[in-house]
Amino acid sequence: MGYGWNGKILRVNLTTQSCQVEPLNEEWARDYVGGRGLATKYLCEETDPQVDPLSPENKLIFATGPLTGTYGAANGRYMVVTKSPLTGTVACSNSGGYFPSELKYAGFDLIIFEGKAPKPMYLRIYNDKVELAGANHLWGKSTSEAEDLIRNEFHGDAKVALIGPAGENQVHYACIVNDKHRAAGRSGVGMVMGSKNLKAVAVRGTGGVGVADPAGFREAARECYRMLRTHPVTSQGLPALGTAVLVNIINQSGALPTRNSQSGTFDHAEDISGERLAQTYLKRNKSCMGCIIGCGRVTQLSDPRWSGSGEGPEYESLWALGAACGVSDLAAITQANYLCNEYGMDTITAGSTVACAMELFERGLISEAEAGMPLKFGDGDAMVRLIEQAGKGEGFGKKIALGSYRLAESYGAPEFSMSVKKLEFPAYDGRGIQGMGLEYATSNRGACHVRGYLVSPEILGVPEKLDPQAIEGKAAWAKGFQDATALVDSAGVCLFTTFGIGVPQVGKLFSAATGKTADEAALMEVGERVWNMERVYNLKAGIDPSQDTLPKRLLEEPLPDGPMKGAVAHLGELLPQYYSARGWDEKGIPTEQKLKSLGVTS
């Protein structure tokens, strides 16, 4: 330890308010690297998968990787791992900004939170000085207000990760916001943090991260730099327009889920595109720590109804709060995006839940009297009002705060929730892009785009162009992308770099940083190990393989229009191929032999 990893874990028991420093388990660090993999290993070893996610017995783990805090491939990430209250699966949510690196500079790799504080508290870290402080005065404050208060009373250079009122009010998809505008967004990790009465983690670190082979590390970083500065996606698309560059691309491909996935194209896509955002509210571009892509968008909203500034909306938010709700009002989308950041809510689930409510309203299942307003597709003002009510836990917002599955189920119509394992899928239609349908059905945290982003080959042609409607070979592609992503998430590297660099480059950085030589095959095996460990956790948690499915709409209702007209998701064909590619049995259970070869405890 000492190179790449700090070799130290901070264990915080909120019930007894004790903070202890422990050595990092070196054997686990070798096998699971860090971040997503290592934190999930700790979760598996230390908690019962059947635990109530909101009980003190559930643990909340903040995890950096061995590359977090260095340079080369946007190495500024951390992950929050816990059991999700939204899905009941393992949760792992990823964020960048400056907080993750600061945690490394303070000397820690992971923080494990246990128990539940008797009253609101927050954790203050100044290098090796760690203390829990009262947070009564911060409770109820928005994420940006609370962050300012903490910096004023603790340290002006502190980096802060915290929940907003949504986490306190137990919104099922509350997120953990850091550095004002970045978020560990999905799966309700902020709800778990709120259930523990933990408002924030503030850290100031003045130390450094050393590497085993400085010359080798620099060389590997220069190679990444050259590749990222020349690849069209990482040197042009993302820097120019941010993730919002995708709105027009995905709409033109016929896979932009519109009005709760009733269509695959949105007539007003241009109005909510990255190009339009650049012409209107964009103030300037912004990076996370050590990132040479710089996809962040700082925006300033000027509209008769609202004013404000912040970051985003990103592609997923433009879609969820826009196309999914049929909303083309960019000001309303931007305002709702700011509200999600201030209350601390996942924009994808928030927008998708509003979209679901709009369909339930139009089908007569939700009345105007109950909702307190008409909920028609396309009504941006209604969408903004619902988002605000959800964050505050007021009025019909209490129902929106449940997420789309619980909302739709309460009206006896769960089929109108566009989710898998109760996690709403993001901005790609699984009918229009077959690989994404498979990816949603099999992702270990429910429907997700950052577990195996097959949009890259199927639409963007990176690393090679695949036919989005083809079935042949997709299962193997899904496995490969899922395993590579699990490795990238475990190393502390931003997934967006993988448009321009690959596992070999991450491997060079990893080997030079840690002094533990790992070739591509060994690192891909780490990814596969992580994936199988997550699968085993979910099975033990009671998430059986029958949940590897898609909403009825994607399986049975053909896309009504656009370039992919007539397409349905061919999951029935893909799933057996996927189980086989994974080396699992035909029921989707990892075989003893597979788990033994990976060293995963069954």
Next chain:
Amino acid sequence: MQKLIRIEPSKCVGCKSCELSCSFKNTGEFAPSRSRIINEVFLEEAQFITVTCMQCDDPWCLKACPKGAISKHAQTGTVSVDELKCVGCRTCVSACPFGMIKYAPLKGKADKCNLCGDDFPECVAFCPTGCLKFSEEDTPLREKVLKFVRTMKAGQGEV
């Protein structure tokens, strides 16, 4: 003219690659708090300001040093600390009005930007946006002048 690190704040995206690369080259660790160049991020205002030693013609730090440990190179103009002569008294730290020379506790010496000595400045090599340039010409000033001149040009022909 002297070659200097030229900074154009409008091109900065706040990635701190300069702080990472500077600290890694000069201390062997990624430690932004020990970087000689400072990239300050103002989240609220979305402003990113980068500052480093300007290698003064008549440096306060040099004049203040009681041990003659700071010198200005006759050809390159670089102001650097001779660590064999420096006793770590920190007089230079007090003298610099810009805070661009600091005391490095790990080595017990004054520490400042020396433009990476004989090497190309590492921060410039790792800056992804061209915010930092190493040149004789004052490129940010030229950009400002050009912006003004273009405005003037656009106004020509109108009475």
